[in-house]
Amino acid sequence: MAAITFITGGARSGKSSFAQQLAESLSERPVYLATARIWDEDFAQRVRRHQSDRDERWQTLEEEKELSKHALGNRVVLMDCVTLWLTNFFHDCDYDLEKALEQAKTEWQKFIDQEVTLIVVSNELGMGVHPENEIARKFADLQGWMNQFIARQANTVYLMVSGIPLKIKE
Amino acid sequence: MAAITFITGGARSGKSSFAQQLAESLSERPVYLATARIWDEDFAQRVRRHQSDRDERWQTLEEEKELSKHALGNRVVLMDCVTLWLTNFFHDCDYDLEKALEQAKTEWQKFIDQEVTLIVVSNELGMGVHPENEIARKFADLQGWMNQFIARQANTVYLMVSGIPLKIKE
């Protein structure tokens, strides 16, 4: 069973930087598990900016959905991020919320059934005015339910606010 | 005067589940005070999903606006939620922010002038990008002001994040 640190918070709240520092403090050879599907040039730019933040100590794995197919036993793994990973399930399930949630939970359970030190980055999406767009509203539900699911299993949970980690579970 | 626990947080952050567990730990026969006006099938589904989470111990009261007309002396009451209740005032006041806020505050004061143990669920709506839609922006103001009003009276306040209750006032 994985030991999980869950890091959530708003966009541009410093989640990835904090997660990277944490991983580097725990391992000399951490694994970066990138879940982004490259949808457009904006995404490609963000991925490149994040890559340039990491030095040669990092091993990068790209995996859009099937996290569990990688054998990561006893490694320190930074999964960045749940939101992009869920987006891939949601898209491939034709925006069916229940189906995407079930597939993601099943895959997640398989993934964490190994001895890894897992640092998981996600996003808080529910504290703004609820979107008028139905797809966006469903995605916020998917994200919220998955966050609850992962946070319940996590040993430690941080909420990032303006770059400051606030420990909310330990 | 009511003893108030106020639970706020994002959409799908586990507010209602936490509130229900809290009510069940305090009473063998809690009251569920449902404030939803059934606007459409999406709302009807959410109401049914929440109902199926509650067992026969619960007594359900449906009340869109006039909370104070129910005599609830010495009961444990879960009011779910402030957002839907405010929506009804806002709609019936033709989206007049000041008028809706005044009516809601007046009704609220009457409601809490009784010896009940009150658990109140609300929403944080102000931590996203401010909406372009003026009605939505006004509603976020209404929600924010009412949250401040209730939280000031509350004995205990929780912020829910990814299913984790963070006590911010006690």
Place this chain on the structure above:
Amino acid sequence: MAAITFITGGARSGKSSFAQQLAESLSERPVYLATARIWDEDFAQRVRRHQSDRDERWQTLEEEKELSKHALGNRVVLMDCVTLWLTNFFHDCDYDLEKALEQAKTEWQKFIDQEVTLIVVSNELGMGVHPENEIARKFADLQGWMNQFIARQANTVYLMVSGIPLKIKE
């Protein structure tokens, strides 16, 4: 070097009221540094409402961008707020995120290079669903990065939730 208290949170979460009380507790003659550019009648109303919250103890300075040109040595200064100040840079840079961020950081560094007690109000914009509008998304990035920049320098940071100050750095 300024001593900085940074206050962030959602819209209508009580940030300005809390900041004013804090300033009044620290000085008999605090300075209110207003950064709003008056774009429309809605803004004008908000400015007037905030002004009427302050009494004759307050000295008001209006400064849309060049905070550093005011000599404020040894005063208690409430800067309200970072969001409106950043909006002015973003607008005047034709919505160029990198350019606005660089100009704002440079100005900020000059501003805090004086012996003032600074109370800074900002906004959390990143915890809702990411906006579809590209300009809005860029502004949320700008705000998030500037919040991290200021919070890192701050001695004390509060997150306001429903009117309750939650100290997250001290």
